[in-house]
Amino acid sequence: MAQRYLIRTYGCQMNEHDSERIAGLLEGDGMVPAEGTDDADVIVLNTCCIRENADNKLYGTLGYLKSLKDDRPDLQIVVGGCLAQKDRELIQERAGHVDVVFGTHNVHRAAELMAEAREHGPILEILEETAADYLASFPTALPAKRDLPYASWVTIQIGCDNNCAFCIVPAVRGPEISRPFGELVAEVERLAAAGVLEVTLLGQNVNSYGRDLTTRLRTIDAGPADTYEAGEAWAIDERRRPRPLFADLLRAVGSIDGIERVRYTSPHPKDLRPETIAAMAETVAVCEHLHLPLQSGSDRILAAMHRGYTAARYLERLDAAVAGVPDLAVSTDIIVGFPGETEDDFEATLEVAAAAEYDYAYTFQYSPRPGTEAADMVDRYVDPATTNDRYERLRTVVERSARAKHQARIGRRERVVVEGPSKRDPSVTSGRTRQNKLVHFTAPQPLKPGTQADVVVVDAAAHYLMGEFREVVAVPRYRTHIPVTAAGVETPAPH
Ligand code: SF4
Numbered sequence: 001m002a003q004r005y006l007i008r009t010y011g012c013q014m015n016e017h018d019s020e021r022i023a024g025l026l027e028g029d030g031m032v033p034a035e036g037t038d039d040a041d042v043i044v045l046n047t048c049c050i051r052e053n054a055d056n057k058l059y060g061t062l063g064y065l066k067s068l069k070d071d072r073p074d075l076q077i078v079v080g081g082c083l084a085q086k087d088r089e090l091i092q093e094r095a096g097h098v099d100v101v102f103g104t105h106n107v108h109r110a111a112e113l114m115a116e117a118r119e120h121g122p123i124l125e126i127l128e129e130t131a132a133d134y135l136a137s138f139p140t141a142l143p144a145k146r147d148l149p150y151a152s153w154v155t156i157q158i159g160c161d162n163n164c165a166f167c168i169v170p171a172v173r174g175p176e177i178s179r180p181f182g183e184l185v186a187e188v189e190r191l192a193a194a195g196v197l198e199v200t201l202l203g204q205n206v207n208s209y210g211r212d213l214t215t216r217l218r219t220i221d222a223g224p225a226d227t228y229e230a231g232e233a234w235a236i237d238e239r240r241r242p243r244p245l246f247a248d249l250l251r252a253v254g255s256i257d258g259i260e261r262v263r264y265t266s267p268h269p270k271d272l273r274p275e276t277i278a279a280m281a282e283t284v285a286v287c288e289h290l291h292l293p294l295q296s297g298s299d300r301i302l303a304a305m306h307r308g309y310t311a312a313r314y315l316e317r318l319d320a321a322v323a324g325v326p327d328l329a330v331s332t333d334i335i336v337g338f339p340g341e342t343e344d345d346f347e348a349t350l351e352v353a354a355a356a357e358y359d360y361a362y363t364f365q366y367s368p369r370p371g372t373e374a375a376d377m378v379d380r381y382v383d384p385a386t387t388n389d390r391y392e393r394l395r396t397v398v399e400r401s402a403r404a405k406h407q408a409r410i411g412r413r414e415r416v417v418v419e420g421p422s423k424r425d426p427s428v429t430s431g432r433t434r435q436n437k438l439v440h441f442t443a444p445q446p447l448k449p450g451t452q453a454d455v456v457v458v459d460a461a462a463h464y465l466m467g468e469f470r471e472v473v474a475v476p477r478y479r480t481h482i483p484v485t486a487a488g489v490e491t492p493a494p495h
Pocket of ligand 1: 160161162163164167168169170204205268
């Protein structure tokens with residue numbers, strides 16, 4: 001009988017994407033998904049150290065899994081991801097029943113490490129940096145098993161060169177490395193050929209995509225490899241502009257036949273360039289949605305966070321994007337209660353949030369991540385009651401603009417891509433607009449995920465719209481199983 005696996009994912013889209021790749025690798029080895037912990041032969045915890053109390057939650061889960069392993073010694077327990085990269089041997093010291101620990105630079109080795117552990121006993125493999133064969137470590141260069149068959153994430157860069165005081169990503173994911181332009185275009189072409197209509201370009205700081213590629217390429221003569229590495233628009237430009245490769249990438253990916261929606265996350269406000277806004281406006285497939293993390297509206301706190309922009313500069317760039325891209329939806333991330341945040345600082349955040357008129361926002365109460373600069377600012381921690389109060393006040397402001405933005409859409413005919421039955425009520429169908437708005441509606445017949453349908457918006461809440469079905473405009477083209485293999489990745493021409 002085929003072995004069964006279960007993957008629990010914590011954290012961000014990058015981790016969810018890594019988990020899809022791990023699932024793809026395990027299914028490539030003949031495994032099938034388990035229903036739950038009881039019928040799983042392998043349990044993988046793909047950890048994240050960005051979320052609050054990540055370590056407590058991990059060790060709590062591992063404690064529960066120990067009793068399962070005591071009953072079934074063949075059960076394999078695997079821990080990967082950011083927290084594994086950070087805690088390393090501590091994991092097996094605190095939880096001796098863990099069979100495999102791997103980090104963020106060797107996701108592609110997950111299945112091999114599990115096989116080795118079955119033969120030789122527990123393994124810990126954490127790489128300090130992305131290996132020379134780094135292409136293999138990009139999650140999208142590995143086989144994938146996707147939750148939504150018509151949509152795919154495409155990792156365009158890994159790591160981050162910034163040093164935001166609250167963030168552990170640079171420490172656990174390393175410096176920025178961009179995937180070659182030609183490889184990304186080839187990958188999206190393969191996805192489109194297999195029926196994928198929507199791609200989301202993923203990176204910690206997508207607007208600095210290509211900085212490492214062009215820094216290297218500027219020192220050499222132009223050659224055919226430049227087009228592969230950095231795209232034709234960059235290679236043929238005699239001025240050898242330093243960037244914006246990301247805008248070039250948006251245009252290239254958005255012009256691939258069959259790709260109807262291109263999304264990306266996340267751009268850093270300090271790197272959002274006019275060329276990116278122009279590429280969004282001029283490339284039909286690029287969706288009218290910008291997720292632009294604010295984090296704080298206080299210049300004093302932004303400086304303490306090392307964000308590299310002021311509130312005025314943020315709003316200037318946001319205004320340029322809103323003016324440049326018609327019907328643009330805007331979302332953000334905001335932290336309240338960062339160490340040293342005063343009432344005046346917080347009110348500045350409220351003012352920026354009100355001025356930005358967000359469609360939605362991910363708001364967080366600050367909590368320290370061990371190993372970050374902000375975690376050491378203990379003497380400036382804001383007390384939890386104050387943080388909680390500010391969080392609620394911010395939520396009220398964001399929900400006000402979200403509701404108003406949604407209500408303004410009532411009466412409009414919107415094109416949605418169907419995600420499937422609503423989680424709350426399976427008789428209701430859910431889909432997303434280009435602005436990433438969730439729309440619930442009743443369809444006359446079951447619609448497959450990936451179906452494009454027109455609905456008229458009839459009601460609105462802060463977090464979703466209600467629609468009335470009008471017509472199906474396109475049915476999905478994907479096959480049930482879409483293989484994406486590293487074998488299809490082209491190698492660059494030699495310099
Ligand atoms: S830009 Fe800042 S918040 Fe984003 S991943 Fe890099 S260090 Fe973290």
